[in-house]
Amino acid sequence: MRKPFARKLLVSGAIALAALATGTVAIAAGGVEHPPARKWHFQGPFGTYDRAAAQRGYQVYQEVCAACHSLSLVAYRNLTDLGLTENQVKSLIKDITVPDLNDEGAPADRPARPADRFKKPFANEAAAAAANNGKAPPDLSVIVKAREYGPDYIYGLLTGYVPYDKLTPEQIKEFDVKKDDYFNKYFPGHKIAMAPPLADDKVTYADGTKATTAQEAADVTEFLAWASEPHMEDRKRTGVRVILFLLALAGLMYAVKRVVWADKH
Amino acid sequence: MVATGALGAVGVAAVAWPFINNLNPAADTLALSTIEVNVTPIAVGQAVTVKWRGKPVFIRHRTEAEIKEAEAVPMAQLPDPETDNKRVTDTAKKVRPEWLIMIGVCTHLGCVPLGNKPGDQKGEYGGWFCPCHGSSYDTSGRIRKGPAPKNLVVPDYLFTSDSLVRIG
Amino acid sequence: MASSHGTPPVFNNKVISWIDHRLPIFSYIEKEYHTFPTPRNFNYFWNFGAIATVMLVLMIATGIVLATNYTPHVLMAFDAVERIDRDVPQGWLIRDLHMNGASFFFIAVYIHIFRGMYYGSYKAPRELLWILGVVIFLLMMATAFMGYVLPWGQMSFWGATVITNLFSAIPVVGESIVTWLWGGFAVDNPTLNRFFALHYLLPFIIVAVVALHVVALHVHGSNNPTGIDVKGPQDTVPFHPYYTMKDGFGVICFLIVFAGFVFFAPDYLGHPDNYIPANPMVTPAHIVPEWYFLPFYAILRAIPDKLGGVLAMFGAIAVLFVLPWLDTSRVRSCTFRPIYKWFMMLLVVDVIVLGICGSKPPEGFWVPLSQLATLYYFAHFLVLLPILGKIERPLPLPPSIADSVLKKKAV
Numbered sequence: 001m002r003k004p005f006a007r008k009l010l011v012s013g014a015i016a017l018a019a020l021a022t023g024t025v026a027i028a029a030g031g032v033e034h035p036p037a038r039k040w041h042f043q044g045p046f047g048t049y050d051r052a053a054a055q056r057g058y059q060v061y062q063e064v065c066a067a068c069h070s071l072s073l074v075a076y077r078n079l080t081d082l083g084l085t086e087n088q089v090k091s092l093i094k095d096i097t098v099p100d101l102n103d104e105g106a107p108a109d110r111p112a113r114p115a116d117r118f119k120k121p122f123a124n125e126a127a128a129a130a131a132n133n134g135k136a137p138p139d140l141s142v143i144v145k146a147r148e149y150g151p152d153y154i155y156g157l158l159t160g161y162v163p164y165d166k167l168t169p170e171q172i173k174e175f176d177v178k179k180d181d182y183f184n185k186y187f188p189g190h191k192i193a194m195a196p197p198l199a200d201d202k203v204t205y206a207d208g209t210k211a212t213t214a215q216e217a218a219d220v221t222e223f224l225a226w227a228s229e230p231h232m233e234d235r236k237r238t239g240v241r242v243i244l245f246l247l248a249l250a251g252l253m254y255a256v257k258r259v260v261w262a263d264k265h
Numbered sequence: 266m267v268a269t270g271a272l273g274a275v276g277v278a279a280v281a282w283p284f285i286n287n288l289n290p291a292a293d294t295l296a297l298s299t300i301e302v303n304v305t306p307i308a309v310g311q312a313v314t315v316k317w318r319g320k321p322v323f324i325r326h327r328t329e330a331e332i333k334e335a336e337a338v339p340m341a342q343l344p345d346p347e348t349d350n351k352r353v354t355d356t357a358k359k360v361r362p363e364w365l366i367m368i369g370v371c372t373h374l375g376c377v378p379l380g381n382k383p384g385d386q387k388g389e390y391g392g393w394f395c396p397c398h399g400s401s402y403d404t405s406g407r408i409r410k411g412p413a414p415k416n417l418v419v420p421d422y423l424f425t426s427d428s429l430v431r432i433g
Numbered sequence: 434m435a436s437s438h439g440t441p442p443v444f445n446n447k448v449i450s451w452i453d454h455r456l457p458i459f460s461y462i463e464k465e466y467h468t469f470p471t472p473r474n475f476n477y478f479w480n481f482g483a484i485a486t487v488m489l490v491l492m493i494a495t496g497i498v499l500a501t502n503y504t505p506h507v508l509m510a511f512d513a514v515e516r517i518d519r520d521v522p523q524g525w526l527i528r529d530l531h532m533n534g535a536s537f538f539f540i541a542v543y544i545h546i547f548r549g550m551y552y553g554s555y556k557a558p559r560e561l562l563w564i565l566g567v568v569i570f571l572l573m574m575a576t577a578f579m580g581y582v583l584p585w586g587q588m589s590f591w592g593a594t595v596i597t598n599l600f601s602a603i604p605v606v607g608e609s610i611v612t613w614l615w616g617g618f619a620v621d622n623p624t625l626n627r628f629f630a631l632h633y634l635l636p637f638i639i640v641a642v643v644a645l646h647v648v649a650l651h652v653h654g655s656n657n658p659t660g661i662d663v664k665g666p667q668d669t670v671p672f673h674p675y676y677t678m679k680d681g682f683g684v685i686c687f688l689i690v691f692a693g694f695v696f697f698a699p700d701y702l703g704h705p706d707n708y709i710p711a712n713p714m715v716t717p718a719h720i721v722p723e724w725y726f727l728p729f730y731a732i733l734r735a736i737p738d739k740l741g742g743v744l745a746m747f748g749a750i751a752v753l754f755v756l757p758w759l760d761t762s763r764v765r766s767c768t769f770r771p772i773y774k775w776f777m778m779l780l781v782v783d784v785i786v787l788g789i790c791g792s793k794p795p796e797g798f799w800v801p802l803s804q805l806a807t808l809y810y811f812a813h814f815l816v817l818l819p820i821l822g823k824i825e826r827p828l829p830l831p832p833s834i835a836d837s838v839l840k841k842k843a844v
Contacts, residue, residue, distance in 0.1 A: 045697050073512065073515050073516075073519065075293065075296065077292075077296050078519075113301075114296065115293070115296035115297050138709075139710075141515070142515065142708040145700060145705060145708040146705050146706070146708035146709050147705055148705055150705075188718070228708075229518075230519060231518070231519070231525045234525070235525060235526070235529070235696055235699070236696060236697065238526065238696060239692065239693075239695070239696020239697055240696075242692050242696060243689060243692050243693065243696070245272075245275075245276060245279075246276075246685055246688055246689045246692060247689065248272065249269070249272050249273065249276060249685050250682065250685040250686055250689060252268055252269040252272060253269060253678065253681050253682040253685050254682050255269075256266050256269050256678050256681075256682075257678045257679050257681075257682045259266070260674045260675060260678045261675060261678075261679070264473055264670060264675070282523075283523040283526050283527060284494060284495075284498050284527070286522045286523050287498045287501070287502070287521055287522060287523055287524060287527055288498070288501060289522045290522075291502075291516065291520035291521040291522065291524070292519070292520040292521075292522075293516065293520040294520075
């Protein structure tokens, strides 16, 4: 009984593995230079978001990215997930006004409320494109889930700019780089429309963290990872419980099955 | 075997919950379950209608005469007896007779009564009048005549300052 | 309590017995899921029918709840799905279950199909049972395809565009059919709206065909690993508790793996591009279907001719319908077919190779490889299977199922 069964198990295992492998292959086939893998606080089955880093990242987003990039799926109230109190959120948005209609139906700005989604820098996609040389800056709400290598790519992109005079002649030739083009190591096709957004001391952190370019990039990536999946910690916590429960149930089911079959083997 | 059955039952119950919970109001809906209204622009004798939890809320800045009239009504004349004082008290127990805040939904069959806009028919008791089946409410929003069984509902509200009221 | 066959069960509970006398649902359950004689020698491959059923129920239950929060409109669909993820209470859980559930439903069904092929479960008298199974598989593919369009990401949009355009290969009327499918001149709001309606409908049709599949199964009973017929009561055990408990254990084990993906890698089987809202003006650099379609996608691209590719792809599924008549062997189970057994394994490898080819851009050595694999796929069914049945000498079959079980025990 043992041997053929073991072989069958192997076969079914192989099928499952192959299915997974195909999945991986499908994802891996993109043809961009791999951004280096970094260690993130939210990685792994028990990883959580680093609240302090994400709060700093919010500051970077708000002071730097928000001038061009919307974050349309996130509401101001969501910032309480990052450890801010309701009053802190209210004071953060006290100067922001958002477009709405007045009682007569005419467009009019009103003060932002915590229930509002993050204000968009442009009225619509066409306006965003018109203001940015014809290409609208992408919304950043799910950007970490929408790119291969997720957070590594975002960090790589933000820190991966190469100045024109540091490029090799081969690179300039191959990618047809002009003097005023921006060259990025990890952007598909390398020529990117976005000017290097970050620089040392571009923001001043309230908690005293030194605002190097790398620090800013890591912080804003942490923030954007959170924005992409605010419920991640809940998901992992639930998962641990569900799997422990299923393992216990499987053990018991196996025992019951053995008892039931005892007279037939 | 009993343990397995019990554990299985627990599992089924635990699985059922997310499916039921899914139909509860979502976070974005809940975020709109309280609203703040600035009452400074509402002059004496005027009223505004604001939308709260999908329903109209009437905020009326009552005149001295209207307050007097509401306070003077004997309880025996009311189908749903309630003092005016009680209807203008916020959740911090502070009484502000000049501000009457009510959900603008007739307690008969859910129409929105007239009387909040200047020029609206106010009914014979000077408050609100429901055009659907002719219920008349007084200047305290209490039912006086017609098929509606109850007074207009006063929601929980709190004046966080003299100019700002939080409803819900 | 007259019943047309067998001894009627006696119910002690008066209510049950009253109902059963008028509508014999309890007798039916008793007969088909309790006392039903089932071969005693199933291996764990026989769990996958039950597992697939559980996945179907899970998909319908999660799907109904998702539909209550979803909006099928091109301007709102993407945000509606994200709102389910972000704001709806435990919406993320239901969505992750549904999204990964599709993959795991296909995993279960693919293993179920493999089991049917390896042990010859499609042969007389179970041909219709098999054909109903292929119908379920086709309906699943249609349902999964339309479901993938609903989040209205880039892969949704371009997947829908490419797959519906397959029909334009049909001579003369092709273009009109595509316009009819779209309800317009491109994949747009009418397409999304009708795909949502059909995505909601088809699972219930699947349930109906599954019911027929089970009715057909219970006419002659299940096949078994030896492929020989049940000869008497010593060959069988009652379905309950023997297989209810074994299936229960198998289902839980499968769910553990499933939960691993749902909770710790929910986006692993998906594609990042589907988190980019659909944009009819920009095609992603490399579009791939969901993994479970990849082998068929590879066959489509292996043929350097539009109509030919489409025909080959549909042919790859059509050939399964006639499988019972392509196999000429008198022996059912591969256990006793020393040569075909290896070709069966080769077919599994072949389908995996096709899957990998389908995920690669159609260039370089992937093109001849996918052509070779496509060739084997069809040769396996159309050439090998009919010929091998005639020339292969099967191993001696055990005299009975009970015999084979007892012999294994002795070893």
